[in-house]
Structure formats: C-alpha cells, structure tokens
Amino acid sequence: MRRRILNRLGGAVIQVLIVTLFAWLLFYVIARFTGASPAQRIAGKTATTAQIAQVAKLLGLDKPYWQQYLIFLGHLARGNFGFSYVQMRSVSSILWPALRVTASLVFGAAALWMLVAAPIGALGAMRPRSFGDVAGRAVSVVGMSIPVFWLAPMVSYFLAFQPTQGKLLGIPLPGRVTLFPIDGYVDLGTSPGQWAYHLVLPWVTLAIGFAAVYIRYIRTMTSEQLSEDYTRTAKAKGASTTRVLLRHVGRNLLPTVTVLLGADVAYALTGVFFVETVFNLPGIGFTGVSAIENLDYPVITAVVIVSALVAVLSNTIVDLLHVVLDPRLRRLPAK
Amino acid sequence: MSLELENVSQEMLSEAESEKPLGLRAQALRRLRRDPVSVSAFVVLVFLVLAACFGGPLAAHLTGHPPDQQYPDALSAGGQPIGIMSRTYLANGLAHNPHGSLFIFGADSLGRDLLVRVLYGARISLLVATGATALALLLGVSLGLLAGYLGGWVDAAVNRMTETAMAFPNLLLAVGIAVVVGPGLLNVVIIIACFTWYYPARIVRSSTAAAKEMTFVAAAHTMGARPRRILLVHLLPQVWGPLLVYATSIIANNIIFEASLSYLGVGVPPPTPSWGQMLSDAVTSGMYQVDLSLALVPGLALVLTMLSFNLLGDGLHDALDPGATRR
Numbered sequence: 001m002r003r004r005i006l007n008r009l010g011g012a013v014i015q016v017l018i019v020t021l022f023a024w025l026l027f028y029v030i031a032r033f034t035g036a037s038p039a040q041r042i043a044g045k046t047a048t049t050a051q052i053a054q055v056a057k058l059l060g061l062d063k064p065y066w067q068q069y070l071i072f073l074g075h076l077a078r079g080n081f082g083f084s085y086v087q088m089r090s091v092s093s094i095l096w097p098a099l100r101v102t103a104s105l106v107f108g109a110a111a112l113w114m115l116v117a118a119p120i121g122a123l124g125a126m127r128p129r130s131f132g133d134v135a136g137r138a139v140s141v142v143g144m145s146i147p148v149f150w151l152a153p154m155v156s157y158f159l160a161f162q163p164t165q166g167k168l169l170g171i172p173l174p175g176r177v178t179l180f181p182i183d184g185y186v187d188l189g190t191s192p193g194q195w196a197y198h199l200v201l202p203w204v205t206l207a208i209g210f211a212a213v214y215i216r217y218i219r220t221m222t223s224e225q226l227s228e229d230y231t232r233t234a235k236a237k238g239a240s241t242t243r244v245l246l247r248h249v250g251r252n253l254l255p256t257v258t259v260l261l262g263a264d265v266a267y268a269l270t271g272v273f274f275v276e277t278v279f280n281l282p283g284i285g286f287t288g289v290s291a292i293e294n295l296d297y298p299v300i301t302a303v304v305i306v307s308a309l310v311a312v313l314s315n316t317i318v319d320l321l322h323v324v325l326d327p328r329l330r331r332l333p334a335k
Numbered sequence: 336m337s338l339e340l341e342n343v344s345q346e347m348l349s350e351a352e353s354e355k356p357l358g359l360r361a362q363a364l365r366r367l368r369r370d371p372v373s374v375s376a377f378v379v380l381v382f383l384v385l386a387a388c389f390g391g392p393l394a395a396h397l398t399g400h401p402p403d404q405q406y407p408d409a410l411s412a413g414g415q416p417i418g419i420m421s422r423t424y425l426a427n428g429l430a431h432n433p434h435g436s437l438f439i440f441g442a443d444s445l446g447r448d449l450l451v452r453v454l455y456g457a458r459i460s461l462l463v464a465t466g467a468t469a470l471a472l473l474l475g476v477s478l479g480l481l482a483g484y485l486g487g488w489v490d491a492a493v494n495r496m497t498e499t500a501m502a503f504p505n506l507l508l509a510v511g512i513a514v515v516v517g518p519g520l521l522n523v524v525i526i527i528a529c530f531t532w533y534y535p536a537r538i539v540r541s542s543t544a545a546a547k548e549m550t551f552v553a554a555a556h557t558m559g560a561r562p563r564r565i566l567l568v569h570l571l572p573q574v575w576g577p578l579l580v581y582a583t584s585i586i587a588n589n590i591i592f593e594a595s596l597s598y599l600g601v602g603v604p605p606p607t608p609s610w611g612q613m614l615s616d617a618v619t620s621g622m623y624q625v626d627l628s629l630a631l632v633p634g635l636a637l638v639l640t641m642l643s644f645n646l647l648g649d650g651l652h653d654a655l656d657p658g659a660t661r662r
Contacts, residue, residue: 146638
C-alpha cells in the first residue's frame with residue numbers, strides 16, 4: 001500500500017513536470033517566434049532597441065534556454081508566475097483571488113450535480129423502463145447535448161434578464177422583478193447569503209451537463225450492483241430499499257464515484273471559462289478569457305499551469321482516497 | 336389460441352427457411368433499423384450533412400445573400416438587427432420595406448443573413464469535426480493496435496502518454512496552443528486531433544490485447560501470417576464495433592471542441608461563419624438580449640446536431656451489445 005501511494009505521488013510529480021515543460025516551451029519559446037517577444041511587450045511599443053535589450057537581460061532572456069527553464073521552474077516553485085503584460089501587476093496577485101471564485105463555483109456545482117444525479121440514477125436502476133427511468137434518461141441525453149457556452153447565456157437570459165423586463169420564460173409577469181442577479185460575485189466571507197444568491201445560476205449552468213452524465217453513470221453502476229448476490233441477500237434478510245441503496249449499493253459505488261468526481265472537478269475547469277464570462281464572475285476562466293483576448297502570455301501560462309495542477313492534484317487526491325475507501329485495494333500489491 | 340400459435344410457428348419456420356443466419360453486423364444493423372430513435376437521429380444527421388454540403392450555397396443563391404455580405408438595411412436606425420421572418424428596412428431604418436429582401440432567420444449585428452451563415456457554419460463544424468476525428472482515429476488506432484499487439488515497452492509508452500494526456504483539462508491546453516500558433520482551419524483540425532487520439536487508442540489497445548490471445552490469431556500465426564497481416568486482417572476488424580460507437584461520440588465532442596475554440600476566438604478565423612463564432616458574437620456583444628434569435632439559431636443547430644449524434648451513438652451501442660442497457 002505504501003508503495004502504491006509513493007508510485008502515485010511520483011506519477012503526479014512527473015505529470016506536473018511534463019505540463020510545466022509543455023507550458024514553458026509553448027508560451028516562452030514558441031510564442032517568441034510567433035508574436036512579439038516578452039521584452040518587447042513589457043518595454044512597450046515605443047521602446048528603443050537598447051531598452052528592449054535591457055529588459056530582455058533583466059528577464060534573463062539572453063541566457064541559454066535550459067537555464068531559462070530552470071529559472072522559470074524556480075519561480076513557479078515560489079509561486080511567482082511573472083508579471084501581467086496588461087494589468088501591470090504580478091500574476092499571482094491576480095490568480096489567488098480568482099481561484100477562490102472558481103473554487104466556489106466548481107465545488108458548489110459538483111455538490112449540486114451529485115444531489116440531482118444520485119436519486120434520479122438510482123431510481124432509474126430500481127425500476128428500469130418505468131416512466132421515471134425513461135424520462136430521466138431522456139433528460140440526461142438532452143443535458144449532454146447542450147454545450148455549456150450556449151446554456152450559460154440562455155439561463156442568464158431567461159432567468160435573470162427577462163424578469164427585469166417583466167417576463168419569465170417568455171410568460172408576462174405582473175411587473176419587473178429581479179429574480180436572480182444578472183452578474184457579479186460576492187465573497188463568501190462578506191455575506192454567505194449573497195454569495196450563494198449570486199452563484200445559484202452559475203451553479204445550475206455548470207451542473208446541468210455533468211448531472212446528465214452522472215445520471216447515466218449512477219444508473220448503470222447501481223443496476224450492476226442490484227443484480228449482485230449481496231444485494232439480494234440484504235433484501236432477503238429484510239433490509240429496506242433505502243437501506244440497501246444507501247448502506248450496501250451506495251457504499252460500493254462510493255470509491256468509483258469519488259474517482260469520477262476527482263476527474264470531473266478538474267474537467268469542470270473548462271466549463272468555468274464560459275460560465276464565468278457570461279455571469280461576470282472574476283474567476284480563473286474570466287481571467288483566462290481576457291488574457292487570451294489581450295495575448296497576455298504570463299497570465300495565460302499561469303491559468304494553464306494552475307488548471308493542470310488542480311487537475312493533477314484532484315486526480316491524485318481521489319486516487320489516494322480510493323485506496324482508503326476501497327479495502328480491496330489495500331490488500332493487493334501494487335502493480 | 337391454437338390458431339395463433341400455428342401462425343406464429345409457421346411464420347417462424349418460413350423466416351428460418353427464407354433467411355440465412357445473419358452475421359453479427361447484419362443483426363446489429365437490423366436492430367438499429369428497428370429503433371425509431373436511432374433512425375430519426377440518422378435521418379437528421381443525413382439532412383445535416385446535405386445541409387453542410389449544399390445548404391449554404393443553395394440558401395445564398397435563393398435569398399441572394401452571400402454569407403459574408405453585410406446589409407446595412409437589415410439593421411434598424413438604432414442598430415438592431417431585423418428579427419426572424421422580416422424584410423429589410425426602408426432607407427430611414429424606421430419601418431420595414433414591404434418589397435425588401437426577406438431574412439428568414441433574421442440578421443446578425445453586422446446585418447448578415449443568419450440562415451445563410453448558420454448553413455455555412457454547419458459546413459465548418461462538420462468539416463473540422465470529421466477531419467479531426469479521422470486524424471485522431473488514424474493516430475489512435477495505429478498506436479492502439481501496435482501497443483496492444485506488441486506489448487512491452489511500446490505498450491508502456493503509449494499507456495503513459497494516454498494517461499498523462501487524459502489527466503489534464505484538454506480544452507485549456509488546446510486553447511493555449513491555438514493562442515500561440517494562431518487561428519486557422521488546418522491548425523484547429525490538428526490541435527483537436529492532438530487532444531482526442533488517446534480515447535480510440537485506449538479502446539483499440541485493450542480490445543487488441545484481448546483478441547491477441549484468441550486461438551484464431553494463433554491459427555493465423557501458425558499458417559504463416561505476418562504481423563502486418565494479423566494486425567490489419569485479423570485484429571483490426573475485431574475493434575470496429577466499439578470504435579464505431581466511439582467515433583460518433585468523438586465527432587460530437589469535436590463539434591463542441593471546435594465551437595468552444597471559435598467561441599473563445601482562437602478557432603476558425605472570421606469572417607468564415609462557424610457556430611461557435613456566431614454564438615460568441617451574439618453573447619459577448621450582449622446583442623442576444625436584444626434579439627434572441629442571434630443566440631437561438633446557432634445554439635439550436637448545435638444542440639440538434641449533438642443530440643442526434645448522442646442518440647445515434649446510444650442506438651449503435653445498444654445494437655452492437657444488446658442487453659447491456661436493458662437490464
């Protein structure tokens with residue numbers, strides 16, 4: 001078990017190194033040939049050649065590439081992502097507040113999609129081809145087919161914008177109301193109520209696509225477990241349906257679902273790009289999109305690396321949790 | 336009762352006599368044909384392909400509106416685009432001209448015909464998605480076959496590559512590459528293929544590794560078949576089924592992938608119409624709150640396409656593996 005954990009951590013370190021190398025090559029080497037050099041960007045358009053050369057020296061761009069990579073890694077290890085070309089402040093001072101916003105969005109959405117998908121999937125597995133099952137599966141396939149970058153403006157339009165125009169889903173309302181805030185973010189520390197109120201629509205938007213997929217996952221896995229001997233035994237011993245589902249089936253699905261969640265929390269970081277821009281949440285996605293528009297390479301690099309780090313971290317954590325949650329893995333020797 | 340039974344048994348007899356035993360593929364096809372959902376999804380997709388091939392030029396010809404042509408009189412005096420089924424404005428931009436040109440789906444914020452553009456957008460979507468999928472399949476299937484058949488270090492290397500690639504949110508890395516190499520049709524196809532080849536590779540690897548142990552492979556080997564022949568003639572056909580199911584979902588995902596890249600402004604460059612681009616134009620300018628059809632038209636096109644691919648993929652899955660979801 002110890003070896004398994006060490007192996008997994010070693011793998012995570014290698015993945016982090018690969019992604020930093022990739023990001024560095026892409027944004028620090030290749031980008032230099034396709035766009036303006038970093039020194040040019042920082043020195044400004046009116047800078048003289050001598051000034052640009054001076055900035056280049058300051059940034060260490062005159063050193064050999066391998067040294068530049070090591071310097072880059074060293075800075076990363078100390079949490080230094082460089083300086084934004086556009087906002088004229090350090091990237092880390094932009095990044096940390098943004099991460100808080102994105103974490104609120106992603107974890108809230110994950111809780112929501114699990115709350116929605118678990119009962120629907122389980123019910124579908126209990127009564128296959130019943131009305132509820134067919135409806136659940138239909139909703140799920142539709143949900144999987146709606147791209148989040150279209151869903152976000154639609155949710156914002158129908159639930160937030162239209163009520164302010166005196167309508168809801170096209171139906172006239174008695175007056176103009178503000179049902180949900182159109183955009184903006186309130187920090188959890190400032191006011192938990194306002195925080196949740198401002199995040200309801202973004203949570204729903206981000207959660208729908210994942211809920212659709214999880215309804216399927218949970219339905220398939222539950223129906224597999226329900227045909228196992230142990231569930232029949234539990235039922236024969238007189239355990240109630242709820243008990244069978246929660247204590248027996250649920251406990252068996254827990255490790256698998258945890259691993260899936262770990263991967264999908266990381267995967268949700270792409271959906272965040274679209275949800276945050278539509279609802280004006282100052283998170284990682286919002287920061288990333290404006291950085292792309294401005295070709296603000298240090299910020300883009302940081303967003304890519306931090307997202308990849310989050311992905312590696314959450315995948316590693318759930319893999320370790322998997323070992324804790326699934327006793328079978330503890331006895332088997334590592335591959 | 337007995338009569339019915341007789342009828343049934345006779346029917347069964349005649350069926351058994353008239354039809355040769357069906358192969359797996361024919362059986363699957365028959366199951367697929369009997370599934371109304373799959374059939375309708377297939378019809379929609381055929382229609383979509385036709386629309387992508389001929390729809391754009393045809394609509395441009397019939398309406399007389401080229402896809403990139405901007406019509407100032409399709410915007411009101413306040414700069415609002417005309418809505419669905421409207422004619423162009425009079426010169427003052429205040430009232431519709433009864434003899435003006437008809438915009439069936441309305442116009443976008445630059446006064447371009449939405450119908451024509453959404454049809455041309457279908458072309459870009461399908462072109463990029465099928466191109467990228469074909470490239471990804473070529474890469475993935477070759478690597479998967481080699482890894483599954485050869486095993487050893489090739490297998491380990493391919494496995495490590497796919498594991499690493501799958502550990503990261505691929506859209507972000509793709510956006511990063513697209514930002515650096517710049518937008519362009521071919522760039523987008525290659526980038527998307529780079530981030531999707533590992534799904535088919537894993538499927539093919541595992542089914543090849545399993546099929547390799549079967550006796551028919553050993554038989555082929557004893558009869559003197561070379562590795563290349565075993566790979567292409569004996570092992571490759573084994574993976575067609577799961578691969579086909581996978582290909583439909585990869586195409587669907589790649590359509591979204593392309594639309595996402597275009598939405599973020601790093602996909603197919605304007606003014607080439609693409610669904611993602613049209614959506615992002617409508618949303619980032621806020622113009623969709625003035626005229627919802629700007630977001631509805633490309634959005635519903637995307638959803639309908641995705642839905643058809645997903646339903647057809649489900650149907651294929653059920654047809655190739657009956658009983659899997661019937662439990």
